[in-house]
Amino acid sequence: MIAGMARAATTSDVFNAIAEPQRREILVLLRAGERPVTELAQELGMTQPGASKHLRVLREVGLVRDRKAGKQRLYGLDARGLRPVHEWAGGFERFWNESFDRLDAYVQDLKQTRLEEN
Amino acid sequence: MIAGMARAATTSDVFNAIAEPQRREILVLLRAGERPVTELAQELGMTQPGASKHLRVLREVGLVRDRKAGKQRLYGLDARGLRPVHEWAGGFERFWNESFDRLDAYVQDLKQTRLEEN
DNA sequence: CAATCATATGCCCATATCGGAATGCGTCAA
DNA sequence: TTGACGCATTCCGATATGGGCATATGATTG
8 A cells, every 4th residue: 555556546547547448448339328238348349247347447437327227237428527638638739730840930939929919 | 478468558558658647747747848857857756767767658659759958858748649539538528518417317316216205 | 936137246367557776878077 | 088967777566457257246037
């Protein structure tokens, strides 16, 4: 508990939860609506325990919620947790629009603009 | 090599690279411009080797590029790799609005059910 | 209750990962 | 050339992770 944690717990950080490709696939699938575990496992070509484990991680970070439906347990999307991810990445938007060669000029432009504003 | 990989290599997947909070902090810092390793380490309260390791990961996924400047090595942002992240998360945009409504309806259902039970 | 279907958990293994400490290595200055 | 500086790399230890497999738990039906 005290020494060298390898990484922020995947169960407490959305960024970490979506670092797993299969978990991202699950989320994409769930955009089409609620699904039982077995169906998800089948469509994604993974075992049922595998799907359950991934779903557990997604549930613990709040990206998914589950609902009992008779014998089954339906998993549904709760995408609110993805909003911070979207916004964080969006904070870099202006940087991927400017090519590197232009970035320097861009910074110069900003400076110039500021000068002109004063 | 063949059996049970724990996770997609952090060095080959942007999602995985940004799963580390400190690496995200580095990227944020670099929006202000190029920085040498020691300065990054200092501002983020990590050791120099620690910073170097994180920078290596970021470099290998292409989120950062480096340039020699005399004794120093300046790291700069290359945010293009964050665009897929932004777009992927953006694919859920309509869902994190709808989620509220669904959740609300769900809560209403619960209340209604309880009332009927009493 | 017993049998059955759906899902969750526990265990084991191989590997990845992070942090710390020591060290290698290239570059600049005296 | 010899230090000193800046950074990268390597080794180590502790831990997290994902997959496979067996099994436990839950709920439904007969």
